[in-house]
Amino acid sequence: MTRSELVERLAEKHPDLAAAHVEALVNAFFDVICRKLVNGGRVELRGFGAFQTRLCPAGSARNPRTGEKITLKRRRVPVFRPGRDIGRRINGQGAGPIGFPFEDDVE
Secondary structure (H helix, E strand, O other): OOHHHHHHHHHHHOOOOOHHHHHHHHHHHHHHHHHHHHOOOOEEEOOOEEEEEEEEOOEEEEOOOOOOEEEEOOEEEEEEEEOHHHHHHHOOOOOOOOOOOOOOOOO
């Protein structure tokens, strides 16, 4: 699902909100998460999962197009750790209290 599909889906579920407002809310949601991660923080959405950064050590890799060996600097990368409840749902082990309604028609 893309960001625009998410906005469209939420706008359909909440016809009382203008699509522009829904888009602004979705953008603000992602902006808050990104800002927290940039500052080294962690964002936990209970029952869904947690966003955080992890430090990757310096090392070497290969450019997939040219095969040229390149050196990678030490860097932080964003990671998402799914919550237990959502993991159970994905694996068909029941609904579980996740904090938001589950619908079968979500792709």
